[in-house]
Amino acid sequence: MKKFFPISIASVLIGVYLVLSLVVFPSFYLSKEIPNPQPYFDVKISNLSILLGESFDVNIFSKNIGEYGDIHILSIGFPSLDKITDEIKLNNSDFNHQYNFIEKNTLVGSNYTAGDQKVETQYALIEVMNRPSPPNGSYDFQFSVTPKNTGLYEIYVKAIEIPHTSNLSHFPHQGMLDPQSEYVEVYSVIVNP
Amino acid sequence: MELDSKPIIQKSRRVFLLGNLLMSLGILLVTVGGSWDITNHVLNKPESFVSIPHGVMYSGVAMSLIGTVISFAIWHKIENKKSLKISLKLGVIGIIVLIGAGPIDFFWHSTFGLDGLLSPPHMSLIFGMILTSVGGMVGLVRYHVISKSKISKFLIIVGLLPIWLASSGLISSLSLPFSNTDFFNFNPEPVTALMVATLCYPFLISLILISASRLSKNKFGIISLTGGLFLAIYGSTAILPNVTMSETILFYSTNLIPLIVSDYIISKLNYKHAKYIGAGILGSTFYMFYYPYIMYTYNEVLLGKLVSPSLIYSIYFELIIQVFLITLIPAIIAAFAGCYFSKRVSDKIENL
Numbered sequence: 001m002k003k004f005f006p007i008s009i010a011s012v013l014i015g016v017y018l019v020l021s022l023v024v025f026p027s028f029y030l031s032k033e034i035p036n037p038q039p040y041f042d043v044k045i046s047n048l049s050i051l052l053g054e055s056f057d058v059n060i061f062s063k064n065i066g067e068y069g070d071i072h073i074l075s076i077g078f079p080s081l082d083k084i085t086d087e088i089k090l091n092n093s094d095f096n097h098q099y100n101f102i103e104k105n106t107l108v109g110s111n112y113t114a115g116d117q118k119v120e121t122q123y124a125l126i127e128v129m130n131r132p133s134p135p136n137g138s139y140d141f142q143f144s145v146t147p148k149n150t151g152l153y154e155i156y157v158k159a160i161e162i163p164h165t166s167n168l169s170h171f172p173h174q175g176m177l178d179p180q181s182e183y184v185e186v187y188s189v190i191v192n193p
Numbered sequence: 194m195e196l197d198s199k200p201i202i203q204k205s206r207r208v209f210l211l212g213n214l215l216m217s218l219g220i221l222l223v224t225v226g227g228s229w230d231i232t233n234h235v236l237n238k239p240e241s242f243v244s245i246p247h248g249v250m251y252s253g254v255a256m257s258l259i260g261t262v263i264s265f266a267i268w269h270k271i272e273n274k275k276s277l278k279i280s281l282k283l284g285v286i287g288i289i290v291l292i293g294a295g296p297i298d299f300f301w302h303s304t305f306g307l308d309g310l311l312s313p314p315h316m317s318l319i320f321g322m323i324l325t326s327v328g329g330m331v332g333l334v335r336y337h338v339i340s341k342s343k344i345s346k347f348l349i350i351v352g353l354l355p356i357w358l359a360s361s362g363l364i365s366s367l368s369l370p371f372s373n374t375d376f377f378n379f380n381p382e383p384v385t386a387l388m389v390a391t392l393c394y395p396f397l398i399s400l401i402l403i404s405a406s407r408l409s410k411n412k413f414g415i416i417s418l419t420g421g422l423f424l425a426i427y428g429s430t431a432i433l434p435n436v437t438m439s440e441t442i443l444f445y446s447t448n449l450i451p452l453i454v455s456d457y458i459i460s461k462l463n464y465k466h467a468k469y470i471g472a473g474i475l476g477s478t479f480y481m482f483y484y485p486y487i488m489y490t491y492n493e494v495l496l497g498k499l500v501s502p503s504l505i506y507s508i509y510f511e512l513i514i515q516v517f518l519i520t521l522i523p524a525i526i527a528a529f530a531g532c533y534f535s536k537r538v539s540d541k542i543e544n545l
Contacts, residue, residue: 006462010454014474017450021481022517025444026510035437035503068436070236070501096237116499131237132502163501 037069037133039159039171041185049190055146056189057091062139062159066168069133069161071114074141077156077178080149081124088126092142099128099141110180112164122179133161147191156184205270206336208263209277213332214348215260216284217355220326222253223291223318224358228430231310231371231486236435236502254291257325261288264332276335276545284328291321309372310365311379319363326355334408334542349408350419357401357423361483364393368490383493390490394483395476395524399531400538402452403472406459407539413460416471420452424482431485437503438485451478468532476528480516485509491516 039062046057062074074095081087084101093099102108102125109115130139147153156178161169170183178184226249233246261284268274268281298314308315330352337345366372368386372379381389402416409415428445432438455471464470480487488509492498495515498508 006457007464010458013450013454017447017454017478020447021444021478022514025441025447026513029441029444029506029510034507068503070503114499114501163504 034163034165035067035069036165036168037064037072037135037161037163038066038168039063039072039161040065041074041157041159041171043157043185043187045187045189047189049192050147051192052147052150055089055144057142057144058155058187060141060157062141064133064135064137064161066161067135069163070131071162072130072133072137072139073160073162074128074139075156075158075160076126076141077123077158077184078125079123079154079156080147083124084126087146087148089144089146090142091144092140093128094139095128095130095141097129097131099126101125102127108180110182112160112170112182114160114162114164119180145189147189150191150193153189153191155187155189157187158182158184205267206272206339208267209271209332210336210348212260212262212264212267213280213284213329213336214351215263216257216288216325216329217260217333217351219253219255219257219260220322220329220355220359221351222256223250223322224253224355224362225426225430226250226253227318227362228358228427229434231365232431232434234307234371235486235505251295254295257329258288258292260329261285261325277332279545280328280332280335282328283324283331287321287324287326287328289321290317291325294318294321305374305376307374309374309377309379310369311367311372311381312377315366319359319366322359323356323363326352326359330356331542331545335545337408338543346409346412346415349405349415350422353401353405353419354422354426357397357419358426360397360401361394364389364397365486368393369486370489370493383490386490387494390483390487391520391523392527394479394487395527396531396534398479398482399472399476399528400535402455402475403459403468403532404535404539406456406468406471407535408542411460413456416456416459416475417449417452420475421449424448424452427483435485435502435505438506441484441506445481445484448478448481451475469529472528472532473525476524476531477517477521479524480513480520488512 041060041062044059050056064072083103102121104121104123106121107118108121110117110119128141130137159171167173172183172185175183176186226246230246233244264281264284268277271277294314294317297317301308301312301314333348333352337348367381368390370380402420405415405419424445428442432442432445451474455474459467459471485505488505489500491512492500492508495512500508
């Protein structure tokens with residue numbers, strides 16, 4: 001009996017450990033809600049009508065109005081461009097990561113899957129991100145555009161938070177779908193001859 | 194003349210010990226910086242070579258270099274120096290490989306930008322770390338064998354911990370899917386990665402902890418202390434920096450239970466196969482020991498979910514029972530192999 005007592009105690013302790021590690025803690029942590037970050041942005045354009053050869057400024061104030069997020073992504077699309085040229089001049093970025101210029105026909109993530117499903121871009125994009133994305137974190141992104149053609153100059157803007165846990169994890173929540181099957185806000189400036 | 198020369202020899206051995214200590218502690222610092230660096234990459238994806246974790250790592254390299262230089266300079270003055278030759282050799286080769294990794298790493302970052310976990314500079318770094326830490330450990334254990342003092346038992350822990358962490362880095366590099374970059378995709382094949390993790394982690398845990406016990410002549414507390422320090426380092430560099438996971442430190446702390454139980458079985462119970470029982474317990478808990486990043490390896494094969502830092506713990510716990518059941522038998526067998534190998538290793542070091 002004396003011989004088996006210590007090994008019995010050891011077995012009980014290992015049993016307790018396994019119950020805690022495999023049952024109690026997993027159920028406890030899995031019952032907790034996953035953070036729900038929510039992006040939002042406000043766009044200010046200096047002139048909604050310009051003459052060819054003139055420039056207009058775009059200021060985007062992007063923020064996380066929800067809970068803690070891992071990544072805050074701002075994407076700006078230029079449907080009239082195949083790649084970002086000297087037509088676009090970047091003035092300021094508060095994001096903690098370097099912006100990326102993405103050319104037409106580049107594989108990018110779609111359907112809010114953060115790269116799990118990919119499609120080819122149909123036009124040039126600027127993507128910039130902040131990692132991590134704390135609650136109330138706000139970031140400015142400013143650039144100027146000098147269009148090279150007359151007509152309607154459009155810019156598509158969207159923001160996504162990772163993890164993408166609900167419809168509130170992207171902004172806008174509705175409207176036009178871009179080629180990545182993600183909602184975008186459309187802004188336009190008339191370029192007169 | 195004989196009497197006068199004795200203190201000089203003893204002093205030179207102590208200086209050699211200091212060199213070995215610096216070698217091991219330096220590598221320990223490199224591994225702490227390395228683990229922190231992985232977390233930094235997962236959370237912030239830094240774009241620059243210059244970062245605090247890299248600073249910690251290269252401070253550790255500098256410390257190990259100083260230690261190796263001291264050991265090299267004093268070695269010829271030591272009486273009975275033959276038994277320490279292997280320590281010095283490994284230390285010197287290791288530090289050369291380690292220092293060589295610095296410029297290669299800088300070049301790699303400058304040329305290819307962000308690098309993955311598995312890359313030529315990182316492999317060079319890890320092999321250098323393993324060689325240097327083994328060199329340091331042999332010197333420290335030899336000192337313990339000769340001095341036989343109570344306090345020198347702690348040298349075994351200082352010697353083994355950096356080997357454990359550096360070797361864990363090697364296994365992680367070969368099993369985690371963290372190596373797909375813009376230029377290269379060095380990610381291991383998922384099923385192979387799963388097998389590497391399932392066999393190598395339990396083998397390593399068992400090898401290190403049972404060796405610690407053997408080298409300390411089964412002193413109670415050595416396994417718990419070595420394992421506890423490992424948990425403290427992993428907890429503070431891989432769990433606490435992630436705000437969404439900091440609460441799970443409570444779960445991670447429960448890993449002290451199998452450590453203490455195995456320690457008790459091996460040290461206090463006079464069973465014929467006590468070491469194998471202890472090794473089996475320790476090996477079977479490897480998925481819990483290597484929380485949280487080990488989840489990525491099993492997720493690749495079993496779930497295939499997209500992981501972002503705040504989802505790490507939920508996917509980990511979603512997998513825990515499945516992984517435990519799948520890996521239990523192979524992990525115990527690998528741990529037995531580690532236990533068997535630990536006898537060969539500790540006998541060899543003790544009888545140099």
